[in-house]
Structures are given as C-alpha cells and as structure tokens.
Amino acid sequence: MDRRALPDDDTVATALALALRAPSRGNSQPWRWQITPNSMHLYLDRSRSRPVIAGEERDVLLGCGAVLHHLSVAFAALGWATIVHRMPNPDDDDHLAAVTAVPRRPTNQDIAMSAAITRRRSDRRLYSDWTAPPGYLGLLTERAAALGAMIRLLRDRSGGSRAFEPRPTTQGWAADSAFGSPGPYDLENAAAYWTTSTHSEHAPAGSAAADEIAEPDHADLLLLATPNDDRLAHLRAGEAMSAVLLTATNIGLATCPLSAPLDSADQRLRLRHDALDDTAHPQVILRVGQAPDATDLPPLTPRRSLAEILSPVHA
Known part of the structure; x- marks a missing residue:
C-alpha cells in the first residue's frame, strides 16, 4: 500500500517553487523546508534571519508565515488542500509548521489566487489617484x-x-x-x-x-x-x-x-x-x-532555488 500522504514529487516541487515567491524583509528568505513522504516541514533559517532589533523576530516570522500561506495557495490550485500544524515541536523553536495535504477539487478562486503569486510585486512607486473597487x-x-x-x-x-x-x-x-x-x-x-x-x-x-x-x-x-x-x-x-x-x-x-x-x-x-x-x-x-502603470510592473526580485532551501531528512 502506498503510504505517501503528499502529492507526487513534481506537484510538490511546483507548489514549493510558487511558495518561494513570498515576500520577506530585505528579501532575506529566512526559511528552509524538509520534505518527508508524509509531510512538509517549515523551519526558521537563522543563518538568513537578521532581525533589525536584537531579539526581535517579528519580521522573520512574518516572512515565514507568508511562505507558509503561499504554499497552501499553490497546493489548492493544484488540487490539494493543506492541513497545517503550527509550532508542532515544543522542543524546537525553529520548527514552525508541519504540512500535510489531502485531495480537493480546486475552485476558480483557488486558481486565481495562485496566479496572483507571480503577478504580485512589492511596488515601491508612488500610487496613482484611483477609485477603490466596491467592497x-x-x-x-x-x-x-x-x-x-x-x-x-x-x-x-x-x-x-x-x-x-x-x-x-x-x-x-x-x-x-x-x-x-x-x-x-x-x-x-x-x-x-x-x-x-x-x-x-x-x-x-x-x-x-x-x-x-x-x-x-x-x-x-x-x-x-x-x-x-x-x-x-x-x-x-x-x-x-x-x-x-x-x-x-x-x-x-x-x-x-x-x-x-x-x-x-x-x-x-x-x-x-x-x-x-x-x-x-x-x-x-x-x-x-493603483500602480502608476499597470502594464509596466517592477521586476521580480530573485529567490533561492529549491536545492538551496531544502534540508536533508535525517534517519
């Protein structure tokens, strides 16, 4: 019997590549992932975290929360609903989440939100005068x-x-x-x-x-x-x-x-x-x-590769 509780490797890689587009302060990308046959584990990568104030982890945890949500959005569009266990290990403060997935038919909203991942930019330009969409x-x-x-x-x-x-x-x-x-x-x-x-x-x-x-x-x-x-x-x-x-x-x-x-x-x-x-x-x-020019988006900022953010599984 196949006891694997995650999608196939290609689906996991696709979802994770999208997740890595999440924003982080200074583009520090203060996360690392570990993948087992049954789950994905998010860890704080302290070698990448440089809190502005000594002892202040708010910003790095914001970035890790963003990558965690991006992953769920990406999986949803690929036909998988995520189950997230946050802070799963009281003996390891750096172990931020354990994620499993179950099949679920994607909705139009799931697909639209996933598509927004690659369109999102941190647009630092002055915004134009605009009328807010209703609601x-x-x-x-x-x-x-x-x-x-x-x-x-x-x-x-x-x-x-x-x-x-x-x-x-x-x-x-x-x-x-x-x-x-x-x-x-x-x-x-x-x-x-x-x-x-x-x-x-x-x-x-x-x-x-x-x-x-x-x-x-x-x-x-x-x-x-x-x-x-x-x-x-x-x-x-x-x-x-x-x-x-x-x-x-x-x-x-x-x-x-x-x-x-x-x-x-x-x-x-x-x-x-x-x-x-x-x-x-x-x-x-x-x-x-409203961006001053919706057709001229700021360039995408670089992200680390999958190989750089994956940690080996220790027996």
Missing part, C-alpha cells in the same frame, strides 16, 4: 480575519489620516542613510518609506526624499494586527499578510508591505493605543493602491 476593504478584512488577523485603515487614498501616521525620528533617518537616500521601504527593501506628509516634515531639504514628494502618493495604508503578540501570532500575521497581498493583486491593485515604522517599540505602542484601542498588536502596514 475591496471588506474583502481584504475578511481574508485577514480568516487567518486570525484584523485590518484597520490608517490613511485613505486621499491622504486623510484615520488614526495614526508613523513618523520617523531624526535618529531614524540617520540609521537609514546606510542604505542610501531614504525612499520606499517594504519587507524586501532596506530603505525607509514614510507617508507623504511625513516626508515633507522630516526629509532634509534638497534631499532625494524631499524631491520625491513633489507628487502625492494615493495609497491606502492598512494596519494588520493580531490579538496576541507572541511567535505564533507573528507567524499567523505573515499568513494573513500573504492573503491580503494576493487578494489585492487578484483584484488589480498594487501593494507594498511596510515594517520599518514598526521597528520602534514606541511606535508600536502608539499604534496599539491610537489605532487599535489597546485591543490588538500591530504587525505590519500594507500600502494598497
């Missing part, structure tokens, strides 16, 4: 809630603040200068992104950042938050982030995750109090909007 915010909120997270609108596309806009300190600008002139920042880019009004207040006069704000950015800023703030919550937040990014891509919107505004404990505390009424913990901010 789009409700849809993104629903997709996040299905994975244990919530969405709050921080700033709408007109630039109007709904709760809070992250503001860099002078020290923050100096820290970012090692990466060149301050500019768009997301989980794949190490420079700092700030909102248009914040740029105008804090960018040094005559700097590249100041020049860039001549044009307004018509992005919605969405805060993704979770009820808890432990390692499991960070992993789940990454899954929810993936769901929101792929859903937005599927309906034709550009996206860019931002985590630099949350590097500061004081900033996170302000967001928790001002935007979340002290009921949840901020995990990542997502820019969503």
Whole structure:
C-alpha cells in the first residue's frame, strides 16, 4: 500500500517553487523546508534571519508565515488542500509548521489566487489617484480575519489620516542613510518609506526624499494586527499578510508591505493605543493602491532555488 500522504514529487516541487515567491524583509528568505513522504516541514533559517532589533523576530516570522500561506495557495490550485500544524515541536523553536495535504477539487478562486503569486510585486512607486473597487476593504478584512488577523485603515487614498501616521525620528533617518537616500521601504527593501506628509516634515531639504514628494502618493495604508503578540501570532500575521497581498493583486491593485515604522517599540505602542484601542498588536502596514502603470510592473526580485532551501531528512 502506498503510504505517501503528499502529492507526487513534481506537484510538490511546483507548489514549493510558487511558495518561494513570498515576500520577506530585505528579501532575506529566512526559511528552509524538509520534505518527508508524509509531510512538509517549515523551519526558521537563522543563518538568513537578521532581525533589525536584537531579539526581535517579528519580521522573520512574518516572512515565514507568508511562505507558509503561499504554499497552501499553490497546493489548492493544484488540487490539494493543506492541513497545517503550527509550532508542532515544543522542543524546537525553529520548527514552525508541519504540512500535510489531502485531495480537493480546486475552485476558480483557488486558481486565481495562485496566479496572483507571480503577478504580485512589492511596488515601491508612488500610487496613482484611483477609485477603490466596491467592497475591496471588506474583502481584504475578511481574508485577514480568516487567518486570525484584523485590518484597520490608517490613511485613505486621499491622504486623510484615520488614526495614526508613523513618523520617523531624526535618529531614524540617520540609521537609514546606510542604505542610501531614504525612499520606499517594504519587507524586501532596506530603505525607509514614510507617508507623504511625513516626508515633507522630516526629509532634509534638497534631499532625494524631499524631491520625491513633489507628487502625492494615493495609497491606502492598512494596519494588520493580531490579538496576541507572541511567535505564533507573528507567524499567523505573515499568513494573513500573504492573503491580503494576493487578494489585492487578484483584484488589480498594487501593494507594498511596510515594517520599518514598526521597528520602534514606541511606535508600536502608539499604534496599539491610537489605532487599535489597546485591543490588538500591530504587525505590519500594507500600502494598497493603483500602480502608476499597470502594464509596466517592477521586476521580480530573485529567490533561492529549491536545492538551496531544502534540508536533508535525517534517519
């Protein structure tokens, strides 16, 4: 009897190749996978993780959560539903998930979400003026809630603040200068992104950042938050982030995750109090909007090969 509980090797390789398109801060790709005949195991690759703040793993776990969700999306389109066991080994903090799969007929939504994986980019350009698709915010909120997270609108596309806009300190600008002139920042880019009004207040006069704000950015800023703030919550937040990014891509919107505004404990505390009424913990901010040129997508950032992210199975 065939006791294999995963799809065939080609299907696994196809799903995993798509999963590796998940975003991670600095494009660090802080994950590794181990495949057995019955399951796939996600591990944190500490050799690839470089937390911005000592002891802070939120960003690397967000990336690992995103790759985990991308895998489930890819498998769904290939006719397999995943069963995910998160943090399965209390004796190994780096063992983040064990995944098994069962056959299931893919839906049109499954196929569309998988197709969005290769179309998604972290688009750091200023977004154009746009009219939001009817119910789009409700849809993104629903997709996040299905994975244990919530969405709050921080700033709408007109630039109007709904709760809070992250503001860099002078020290923050100096820290970012090692990466060149301050500019768009997301989980794949190490420079700092700030909102248009914040740029105008804090960018040094005559700097590249100041020049860039001549044009307004018509992005919605969405805060993704979770009820808890432990390692499991960070992993789940990454899954929810993936769901929101792929859903937005599927309906034709550009996206860019931002985590630099949350590097500061004081900033996170302000967001928790001002935007979340002290009921949840901020995990990542997502820019969503209309790309300035939908036919001219930013290039895909490189990813490691399957051989580089697979760990051998030890007997």
